[in-house]
Amino acid sequence: MKHIVIIGGGIAGIETASALTDAGHWVTVIEKEAQVGGKLNNWSYLFPDFTPVDKIKSVLQEKCSEKDFSILHQTEVSSIHRKNGKFNIEISGEHQLEADAVVVATGYELFDARRKEEYGYKIYDHVITSADLEQLLLPNGDLTVAAGENPKRIAFVHCVGSRDEKSGNHYCSKVCCITGVKQAIELRKRLPEAEIYCFYMDLRMYGKRFEELYREAQEKYDIEFIRGRLSEASEKIDKSLLIKAEDTLSGRPLKMNIDLLVLLVGMEAGKGTASAAASCGIGCEDSGFLKTADSFLKSNFSEQEGIFLAGSCTAPMSVNDTILHARSAAQEVNNWLLRR
Amino acid sequence: MRREGKIQVWQDYQKEIADDHYFYVRSCIRQNFFPGAEQTFLKILRSELNKDIYENPHHTSCSGIGYHSDIVPFDTIQTVVARQFALMTEAGYQNLAVSCITSFGIYNEIIETWKEFPAELEKVRNFLKTATGREFEIPQNVSHASDIVYKFRHRITDKAKHKLVNQQTGKPLKIVEHIGCHYSKMFPSKGVGGAEFPHVLVGMIESWGGEVVDYPERRHCCGFGFRQYLVMSNRGYSVSNSKKKFESMAPYKPDAIVSNCPGCPMFLDRWQYVIEEMEGKTYGENGQGIPVLTYEEMAGLVLGYNPWDMGLQMHQTNVEPLLDKMGIQYDPDLKYAGKDGKIIGNPMMVGCGC
Numbered sequence: 001m002k003h004i005v006i007i008g009g010g011i012a013g014i015e016t017a018s019a020l021t022d023a024g025h026w027v028t029v030i031e032k033e034a035q036v037g038g039k040l041n042n043w044s045y046l047f048p049d050f051t052p053v054d055k056i057k058s059v060l061q062e063k064c065s066e067k068d069f070s071i072l073h074q075t076e077v078s079s080i081h082r083k084n085g086k087f088n089i090e091i092s093g094e095h096q097l098e099a100d101a102v103v104v105a106t107g108y109e110l111f112d113a114r115r116k117e118e119y120g121y122k123i124y125d126h127v128i129t130s131a132d133l134e135q136l137l138l139p140n141g142d143l144t145v146a147a148g149e150n151p152k153r154i155a156f157v158h159c160v161g162s163r164d165e166k167s168g169n170h171y172c173s174k175v176c177c178i179t180g181v182k183q184a185i186e187l188r189k190r191l192p193e194a195e196i197y198c199f200y201m202d203l204r205m206y207g208k209r210f211e212e213l214y215r216e217a218q219e220k221y222d223i224e225f226i227r228g229r230l231s232e233a234s235e236k237i238d239k240s241l242l243i244k245a246e247d248t249l250s251g252r253p254l255k256m257n258i259d260l261l262v263l264l265v266g267m268e269a270g271k272g273t274a275s276a277a278a279s280c281g282i283g284c285e286d287s288g289f290l291k292t293a294d295s296f297l298k299s300n301f302s303e304q305e306g307i308f309l310a311g312s313c314t315a316p317m318s319v320n321d322t323i324l325h326a327r328s329a330a331q332e333v334n335n336w337l338l339r340r
Numbered sequence: 341m342r343r344e345g346k347i348q349v350w351q352d353y354q355k356e357i358a359d360d361h362y363f364y365v366r367s368c369i370r371q372n373f374f375p376g377a378e379q380t381f382l383k384i385l386r387s388e389l390n391k392d393i394y395e396n397p398h399h400t401s402c403s404g405i406g407y408h409s410d411i412v413p414f415d416t417i418q419t420v421v422a423r424q425f426a427l428m429t430e431a432g433y434q435n436l437a438v439s440c441i442t443s444f445g446i447y448n449e450i451i452e453t454w455k456e457f458p459a460e461l462e463k464v465r466n467f468l469k470t471a472t473g474r475e476f477e478i479p480q481n482v483s484h485a486s487d488i489v490y491k492f493r494h495r496i497t498d499k500a501k502h503k504l505v506n507q508q509t510g511k512p513l514k515i516v517e518h519i520g521c522h523y524s525k526m527f528p529s530k531g532v533g534g535a536e537f538p539h540v541l542v543g544m545i546e547s548w549g550g551e552v553v554d555y556p557e558r559r560h561c562c563g564f565g566f567r568q569y570l571v572m573s574n575r576g577y578s579v580s581n582s583k584k585k586f587e588s589m590a591p592y593k594p595d596a597i598v599s600n601c602p603g604c605p606m607f608l609d610r611w612q613y614v615i616e617e618m619e620g621k622t623y624g625e626n627g628q629g630i631p632v633l634t635y636e637e638m639a640g641l642v643l644g645y646n647p648w649d650m651g652l653q654m655h656q657t658n659v660e661p662l663l664d665k666m667g668i669q670y671d672p673d674l675k676y677a678g679k680d681g682k683i684i685g686n687p688m689m690v691g692c693g694c
Binding site for chain 1: 341342344345346348349359405535536537554555556557558559591
């Protein structure tokens with residue numbers, strides 16, 4: 001029986017583990033946190049159909065408990081070395097694992113919105129990120145702002161930390177546009193009287209039912225979309241916010257008072273990705289995400305034979321795309337092991 | 341407003357500020373606008389901090405205002421800057437201390453240009469050599485004069501005669517800080533605290549007992565903006581920019597405004613007077629204006645310098661309300677006295693809030 005070690009117990013890691021276990025392999029998942037699920041744990045409802053995250057999480061949990069693979073929680077990988085066709089994986093606690101193949105499924109980090117200082121995240125009281133809002137959108141979430149009232153005017157800013165020279169992230173994070181549309185609709189349902197604005201550069205509705213949801217947001221839910229990025233936000237004496245932008249369709253500067261500002265934060269490669277990749281001989285893209293051996297035909301292969309890649313450690317991905325990428329990773333690992 | 345968030349930003353943007361041996365380059369306009377500010381800076385460095393600071397009377401305008409107005413070509417300003425550096429090199433100095441924010445931006449822009457495009461540096465070396473026979477080294481450290489006061493702010497606190505505290509109420513004075521745009525908006529890493537939440541003036545104000553006012557239009561232009569003022573037909577635009585700031589800061593009831601730029605204190609000071617004349621509106625307490633200081637003048641008041649020796653009578657918004665709050669003794673009869681004590685005559689127009 002071949003042993004496969006999977007680094008990361010998020011959606012990609014668990015999905016890959018499940019498929020490889022079904023294929024008859026011995027699988028060990030290394031997860032740095034106490035629970036599996038990764039960034040999925042930050043979200044409440046998924047685009048484009050508002051599926052509760054708990055539904056996906058419970059499927060992952062089922063796979064963890066019913067399938068015969070082991071998970072090493074709160075464990076991190078120190079190094080990976082290849083010797084005699086096997087991988088020696090040193091993990092925290094000075095233990096070692098030996099594997100025939102390794103799957104890297106370390107996922108992504110959310111962009112730290114503090115780096116866009118002009119928006120005042122963690123400085124102004126009513127500037128939050130899309131991840132923060134997701135928690136507030138749960139049924140018991142408290143949306144009230146200053147004076148204990150619900151916000152009357154809310155603005156979303158798209159592309160925070162994506163396609164952005166200042167933060168050094170030139171790539172598109174793919175999922176933020178539709179996340180903004182989804183969250184704006186959810187806010188509208190909770191706050192029917194509020195004015196809701198989305199400030200965007202362009203809206204990239206690439207997925208199934210995304211464009212329809214965007215249209216619905218405008219026609220049915222009266223969300224206003226303004227093409228222009230914010231230049232700055234400032235806090236007023238009553239804790240409400242003054243935002244400045246340019247409406248690039250009308251070609252005019254715009255100033256607006258709002259009660260809540262939501263920053264749609266993008267995805268970044270994890271902090272330790274570059275050094276970890278270098279230590280096991282695999283490369284990174286300019287974006288910081290892990291490099292695949294071929295964009296078209298080998299999107300699950302790293303540059304190092306026997307080390308495979310699954311999910312958003314390779315590029316920003318939706319939950320759907322991550323599941324598909326993980327399943328294809330499992331198939332590629334299985335095929336590779338059979339060929340050996 | 342969460343202070344810990346600002347502290348994180350301040351920690352992210354710290355810069356190296358030379359400790360001693362400065363070659364000082366003055367501003368071409370500050371000596372008209374605030375004639376005692378630069379002299380106060382030199383006095384503080386030499387007499388209070390025992391620092392070596394040298395200035396060469398042959399240094400010229402950096403020509404930055406002409407450059408930003410599109411009448412001085414880039415090759416020309418690079419060569420003018422190279423000449424300043426040649427004077428510094430000849431005097432044996434390596435640390436440039438810049439009085440003006442426009443110049444500070446110019447020096448940084450040109451040094452960065454030379455780093456990115458070494459051919460420009462070689463070209464300028466040839467221009468300078470051909471025109472003047474001079475050679476130069478690029479400064480090892482470029483600090484704005486406000487960086488230097490910031491660096492030694494705690495030593496100034498140790499020598500303070502007055503605090504930025506209202507002597508009647510015991511409460512910190514509320515101070516609006518305004519950073520010149522070219523201090524850190526061009527190169528955030530060149531300014532203490534970066535561009536969005538600069539710390540250079542905040543550090544001084546808080547060290548000397550005051551409280552900083554963070555108001556919605558804090559980042560907005562003072563109204564100078566070169567062409568807004570230099571072109572006469574645009575001056576209405578200039579005053580409207582300043583007015584926007586006054587309207588935004590007024591609800592916080594600031595006791596003073598402090599700035600580190602030549603143009604900003606000039607316009608924030610002058611336009612208060614103009615708005616009072618035009619609309620009868622003032623933004624301070626009791627029909628008075630909000631006094632506007634340069635950071636050197638603020639440091640000088642803290643150190644107990646005579647306000648009239650520092651030229652505060654040249655301000656168009658009267659500073660007396662601030663002096664009274666700080667408990668500073670002054671002789672109103674000597675406000676317009678010359679250095680020999682003789683009255684040189686009152687101005688034809690009285691200041692804002694009189």
